[in-house]
Amino acid sequence: RAKEQGKNTYHIYTPSLNVQTYKIFTLERDLRKAIENKELELYYQPMVHAISGDIVGVEALIRWNHPEWGMVSPDEFIPLAEETGLILKLSRWVKEATFYQNKAWQKAGLPAIPISINLSAHRFLHKDILKNVSDFLNESNLDPQYLQFEITETILMENQETVLSILSELKKMGVKIALDDFGTGYSSLAYLKQFKEIIDTIKIDRSFIHDLQDEDTQYILSSIVDLAHHLNMSVVAEGVENQEQLNISRKFKCDIIQGFIFSEAVPADRFETLLKMERLEPIETMSEKTDKT
Ligand code: C2E
Ligand code: MG
Numbered sequence: 108r109a110k111e112q113g114k115n116t117y118h119i120y121t122p123s124l125n126v127q128t129y130k131i132f133t134l135e136r137d138l139r140k141a142i143e144n145k146e147l148e149l150y151y152q153p154m155v156h157a158i159s160g161d162i163v164g165v166e167a168l169i170r171w172n173h174p175e176w177g178m179v180s181p182d183e184f185i186p187l188a189e190e191t192g193l194i195l196k197l198s199r200w201v202k203e204a205t206f207y208q209n210k211a212w213q214k215a216g217l218p219a220i221p222i223s224i225n226l227s228a229h230r231f232l233h234k235d236i237l238k239n240v241s242d243f244l245n246e247s248n249l250d251p252q253y254l255q256f257e258i259t260e261t262i263l264m265e266n267q268e269t270v271l272s273i274l275s276e277l278k279k280m281g282v283k284i285a286l287d288d289f290g291t292g293y294s295s296l297a298y299l300k301q302f303k304e305i306i307d308t309i310k311i312d313r314s315f316i317h318d319l320q321d322e323d324t325q326y327i328l329s330s331i332v333d334l335a336h337h338l339n340m341s342v343v344a345e346g347v348e349n350q351e352q353l354n355i356s357r358k359f360k361c362d363i364i365q366g367f368i369f370s371e372a373v374p375a376d377r378f379e380t381l382l383k384m385e386r387l388e389p390i391e392t393m394s395e396k397t398d399k400t
């Protein structure tokens with residue numbers, strides 16, 4: 108299989124080079140041009156109020172439609188963007204694209220909701236981040252409460268002091284902060300209290316939600332939610348795919364649901380259609396969902 112793919116597309120292919128290595132090579136090579144070539148696009152996934160079904164936020168998720176490989180997952184190319192330093196350019200593009208999209212929705216009279224953007228560790232720890240965000244807010248005239256940055260707990264844990272000071276400055280500008288992929292790192296619950304004034308939202312990682320039929324996992328979820336609420340943080344259950352996971356997330360008082368049960372990440376025009384709906388209803392089965400596209 109590897110051989111066929113290589114043969115069809117590139118002459119430099121040699122049997123010693125496996126497809127994955129070859130793919131990484133081409134992705135790295137093409138990433139620089141991807142923005143100019145308009146191969147990057149933002150998809151939007153709704154965050155849904157656990158009880159009412161209202162859309163209360165949206166996460167912007169980057170997609171790369173590569174001419175040779177088709178849709179490439181951000182998990183594959185974000186690390187490459189970080190290694191090559193292209194992440195700065197890419198982050199700027201994401202920020203600007205979300206901004207124009209947000210404005211367009213507001214112009215169209217759609218309800219104003221916060222847009223969440225993922226910040227990679229490299230981007231986050233770059234010295235220009237504060238000036239960059241404040242310049243952006245000034246130039247764009249975007250109400251900062253409609254902008255949320257998602258950072259992972261790994262960034263927090265590895266650079267506590269630097270991160271704490273950067274985050275406090277961001278908070279002063281009025282933007283919101285979410286802690287992404289919570290429950291996957293080496294974090295302890297205890298450190299959360301240090302970030303009481305800073306983190307608005309905790310996003311429980313989907314690997315965790317995946318195991319929710321397990322009772323011990325439910326106890327842990329329950330403790331996380333209680334603690335988060337005690338610290339005035341709201342909780343997003345990420346990756347909720349079925350009715351059982353939805354029920355358990357609700358039972359243990361997660362505030363917001365983000366997952367295929369309501370919608371996957373979709374292009375801007377399809378997200379607009381969702382925004383116009385009164386409320387989102389759970390999608391019954393995964394096969395039904397696939398049929399809809
Ligand atoms: P993330 O920030 O944790 O985003 C959530 C991921 O879970 C998304 O994957 C989303 O499509 C997926 N997801 C949501 N609901 C479900 C579900 O019910 N089931 C399953 N199986 N998956 C679900 P995606 O879009 O592939 O993004 C992967 C990661 O790439 C993101 O994880 C984020 O860390 C990174 N990423 C995406 N866009 C950007 C970006 O613009 N900048 C940066 N720095 N990183 C990004
Ligand atoms: Mg995220």
Ligand code: MG
Pocket residue numbers: 287288289310312313345
């Ligand atoms: Mg996440």
Ligand code: MG
Pocket residue numbers: 287288
């Ligand atoms: Mg992630």
